Amino acid sequence: MLKIDNITIAYKDVPTVVDFSLDMAGGQIVSLVGESGSGKTTVIRAVLGLLAGGGKVTRGDILFNGKSLLKNTQEQWRNLRGSEISMIFQDSGAMMNPTRKIGAVFTEYLQTHEKISKKDAWAKGEEMLEKMRLPSPDNIMRSYPFQLSGGMRQRVGIAMGMTYQPKLLLADEPTSALDVTTQAQIVRQMMELRDDYGTGIIVVTHNLGVAAYMSDYIVVMKDGHIEDQGDRDHILHHSENDYTRRLLSAVPSMGGESYV
Numbered sequence: 001m002l003k004i005d006n007i008t009i010a011y012k013d014v015p016t017v018v019d020f021s022l023d024m025a026g027g028q029i030v031s032l033v034g035e036s037g038s039g040k041t042t043v044i045r046a047v048l049g050l051l052a053g054g055g056k057v058t059r060g061d062i063l064f065n066g067k068s069l070l071k072n073t074q075e076q077w078r079n080l081r082g083s084e085i086s087m088i089f090q091d092s093g094a095m096m097n098p099t100r101k102i103g104a105v106f107t108e109y110l111q112t113h114e115k116i117s118k119k120d121a122w123a124k125g126e127e128m129l130e131k132m133r134l135p136s137p138d139n140i141m142r143s144y145p146f147q148l149s150g151g152m153r154q155r156v157g158i159a160m161g162m163t164y165q166p167k168l169l170l171a172d173e174p175t176s177a178l179d180v181t182t183q184a185q186i187v188r189q190m191m192e193l194r195d196d197y198g199t200g201i202i203v204v205t206h207n208l209g210v211a212a213y214m215s216d217y218i219v220v221m222k223d224g225h226i227e228d229q230g231d232r233d234h235i236l237h238h239s240e241n242d243y244t245r246r247l248l249s250a251v252p253s254m255g256g257e258s259y260v
């Protein structure tokens with residue numbers, strides 16, 4: 001489904017991520033782990049064509065269902081984002097305008113993606129919140145982001161991102177702003193997305209515990225390159241890479257349980 005073929009990504013001509021490759025099948029869950037500044041966010045932003053600060057893929061290619069994303073026009077990006085590929089962030093609530101209610105944001109999101117009346121968009125928004133098992137969808141639609149807990153805001157973000165059942169969901173530190181119990185709920189919910197909709201997921205996390213729990217495949221990044229990679233079991237139990245082992249020794253538990 002997604003093939004990242006030996007890319008180099010540079011900010012203002014300074015190569016920051018080098019020789020990064022990933023071949024990901026539909027419905028697979030892949031984690032990118034590594035400490036701050038290792039280039040994880042840069043990689044997933046490149047996949048969505050949203051590199052900030054003059055970032056550019058200067059070598060290699062990114063193929064989505066066999067088609068190069070690097071050649072996309074703005075119009076092709078607009079059609080792809082939110083429908084075929086979605087992204088959720090560390091704190092979806094913080095991405096939302098604090099002065100606007102969830103319902104206004106959600107209906108506007110739907111109306112930028114399809115021709116739909118406000119009333120139908122509202123109903124569709126509620127339906128998605130309900131599908132993500134958020135309690136009292138009507139109430140949530142009428143709330144400001146700050147009136148919801150961090151976990152609920154994150155589930156609203158997931159509900160929006162999943163509206164069009166994307167084949168690929170990019171999640172940038174989706175649980176980092178949450179307490180451990182809520183972290184575990186969000187992680188389980190993302191795993192259900194794969195089971196229910198066949199969505200492939202790339203999770204960026206510095207938390208190897210989260211990666212260990214939910215991924216099929218783990219890529220360990222360090223200083224802009226792939227330091228280690230492999231199936232979950234390989235990384236957790238058989239890797240001989242010193243850096244991976246160091247990360248593993250520092251794994252916190254999730255919700256009181258250790259998943260490694």
Ligand SMILES: Nc1ncnc2c1ncn2[C@@H]1O[C@H](COP(=O)(O)OP(=O)(O)OP(=O)(O)O)[C@@H](O)[C@H]1O
Pocket residue numbers: 011016034035036037038039040041042043052053054206
């Ligand atoms: N907009 C930007 N302009 C210039 N350089 C950037 C920009 N964004 C990131 N970088 C550089 O790219 C490198 C990788 O950053 P990136 O955010 O991808 O790492 P990360 O592993 O996701 O870290 P974190 O967990 O802190 O987000 C950093 O060293 C940073 O200096």
